[in-house]
Amino acid sequence: MKLYDYVLSGNCYKIRLLVRFLEIECEIVAVDFYPGREHKSAAFLGINPLGQIPVLEDDGLVIRDAQAILLYLANKYDGHGRWWPSGDPRLVGEVTMWLVFADRITATSSAARMHDVLGYDLDVGAARAGARSVFRVLEDHLTDREFGGHEWIAGPAPTIADIACFPYTALAHDGGIDLSPWPAIRRWLRRFTNLPGFFTMPGIDHIRR
Amino acid sequence: MEEASLSSWTAVGLSAAVSPGTACRALVGDHDLVIWRGRDRQVRVWENRCPHRGMRLSYGFVRGDRLTCCYHGWTYDGEGACTLIPARPDLAPPKAVRIGQYARAEHAGIIWAASGSIGMEAPSFPGDWIGCRSIAIDRPREEVDSHFASGRFILSHPDQHGEINRIACAPSLNGDGVHRIELHDSHLFEAVLCAGQPVSGTQTMLHVSVRPRGAAGKHGEALRHVSDWLKEVRTLVENRRAGIRTLGVPRARLPHILERDHGPG
Ligand SMILES: N[C@@H](CCC(=O)N[C@@H](CS)C(=O)NCC(=O)O)C(=O)O
Ligand code: FES
Numbered sequence: 016m017k018l019y020d021y022v023l024s025g026n027c028y029k030i031r032l033l034v035r036f037l038e039i040e041c042e043i044v045a046v047d048f049y050p051g052r053e054h055k056s057a058a059f060l061g062i063n064p065l066g067q068i069p070v071l072e073d074d075g076l077v078i079r080d081a082q083a084i085l086l087y088l089a090n091k092y093d094g095h096g097r098w099w100p101s102g103d104p105r106l107v108g109e110v111t112m113w114l115v116f117a118d119r120i121t122a123t124s125s126a127a128r129m130h131d132v133l134g135y136d137l138d139v140g141a142a143r144a145g146a147r148s149v150f151r152v153l154e155d156h157l158t159d160r161e162f163g164g165h166e167w168i169a170g171p172a173p174t175i176a177d178i179a180c181f182p183y184t185a186l187a188h189d190g191g192i193d194l195s196p197w198p199a200i201r202r203w204l205r206r207f208t209n210l211p212g213f214f215t216m217p218g219i220d221h222i223r224r
Numbered sequence: 225m226e227e228a229s230l231s232s233w234t235a236v237g238l239s240a241a242v243s244p245g246t247a248c249r250a251l252v253g254d255h256d257l258v259i260w261r262g263r264d265r266q267v268r269v270w271e272n273r274c275p276h277r278g279m280r281l282s283y284g285f286v287r288g289d290r291l292t293c294c295y296h297g298w299t300y301d302g303e304g305a306c307t308l309i310p311a312r313p314d315l316a317p318p319k320a321v322r323i324g325q326y327a328r329a330e331h332a333g334i335i336w337a338a339s340g341s342i343g344m345e346a347p348s349f350p351g352d353w354i355g356c357r358s359i360a361i362d363r364p365r366e367e368v369d370s371h372f373a374s375g376r377f378i379l380s381h382p383d384q385h386g387e388i389n390r391i392a393c394a395p396s397l398n399g400d401g402v403h404r405i406e407l408h409d410s411h412l413f414e415a416v417l418c419a420g421q422p423v424s425g426t427q428t429m430l431h432v433s434v435r436p437r438g439a440a441g442k443h444g445e446a447l448r449h450v451s452d453w454l455k456e457v458r459t460l461v462e463n464r465r466a467g468i469r470t471l472g473v474p475r476a477r478l479p480h481i482l483e484r485d486h487g488p489g
Contacts, residue, residue, distance in 0.1 A: 151360070154360075155455060158357050158451060159448065159451065162444050162447050162448045162451065163444065163448075164444070193249070193251075195248065195249045195250060195251065195282075196358075196360035196423070196427070196429060197360070198237070198238070198241040198248075198357075198358050199357070201248065202241075205246070220283065220294070
């Protein structure tokens, strides 16, 4: 199994996190995303015509999109169905909803970070405003969950929905977005960083509290 | 916006949001604050700036009753005095290295801060309050206040027979951004306290506590009810400026708030 990876990519980090949580073996292939733009090279476009990372290769199968890869890995390698509770239709619906939501966090918070950290030419004001409205939805959801005594996005334990939403929420400050208006989000981030096996990536503070 | 001078007690967070061993950031106009709680459970409100190189202390970490800056590890005791400079373990940290302090109080489930003078009487709201939630509203505090003062917010609540009653919100107590709503016939809660933090000219944080009625097992329901109401308050305040009419929204979608047709504005 091979992961086309970039150290500073939150989407690739999602996959590395699940690989660690499931304790599976995975070869990491470093893609020179910046400044090399290797993900737009002819060779890489042959692997992913969208020119994006992450991409996973396993047994001749090629999968792109972080959320799809999370689903694949959890279905194949999580014998306990912890990270993808496939036996419960309700939870399947909820987890999928938040997996799809994670791409909105990428489209906004990650875009703001690309602008601030890698100098991408994009409308950073729109990206930040978009991130704020996305985080508001997550904050309201996590607040309701806490009223019911729950700590995670869906179900009684962390799932791939938490993994998918974590990186670009935790990295928001790299895109000039202050998380202080969202206390429930900050509590959830802290819980996530205290999961057994958690490790950090550049820009994510990991102080055990 | 109004001069956010912290010259009167200002809500800066819910007590429950700053658990022992954690630090977080709060903004009040130009004041950038770090709020942290040591293992001794004492909350502190300081200037959010490390005297060494200016790093935000809210990125730091709490060990025991000390706060350590995440940049070079300068460590401060509960009074803001520097006790350790890791790069110079041989050196006793100079007495002059001390972080600016704000007066702070914890009351009604809310953390309050004020600049300087300790003489000010701390806020007091009798009874047993529990923190509900903090909610960001993208409007300045005076706008949020004027909505409360207008009596435009209606809080619905079930009585012991399950009948839904509606109560218009009381005006601000004394123009300090604190609004208390007393409910005499609700079976979920006795009162709701909404304290506004003027974050900036475009944002307010409302820190909200409730005095629940009845068994602890019911508190979750009361908190959720108030939280749903707060989301509607947020929508109403933000949409008004944008010219979106809330009145046309089907009542089922807005169960708590009704706009009075005679309210000012
Ligand atoms: N929906 C995709 C988005 C992946 C994505 O945005 N990847 C970034 C790096 S983190 C990328 O490759 N950007 C280059 C591009 O979109 O052209 C996923 O979740 O994997
Ligand atoms: S800036 Fe805080 S220790 Fe250096």
